[in-house]
Amino acid sequence: MAETFEEKMAAMAGMSEEERANKIEEVKGVCKNFCGNCPSYTGTGETDYGFCATGKSSKITEEKGCLCPGCPITGAMSLRWQYYCTGGAARELSAAEKK
DSSP states (O other): OOOOHHHHHHHHTTSOHHHHHHHHHHHHHHHHHHHTTOTTTTTSOOOOOOHHHHOOOSSOOOOOOOOGGGSHHHHHTTOOOOOHHHHOOHHHHHHHHTO
């Protein structure tokens, strides 16, 4: 049975700050191939990636289409949302669902 995002985050809770920072950099590297071609990302002047891990972009304000569902991180981390660039990190979206 596949683990949920919340179960995967709980398993990662034991990581050191350095390990978490390295994982975020890995996510950014993978997402670069997707975000760079995203209709919501293109032309905004944004240079960062991995919004599912880091949170909203300060430069992306308009949702013109989302490629996140096709990103390998979505499957690997059991993500179920999209538009992280405008909606926030997955952990924030998960917490908002619980309210």
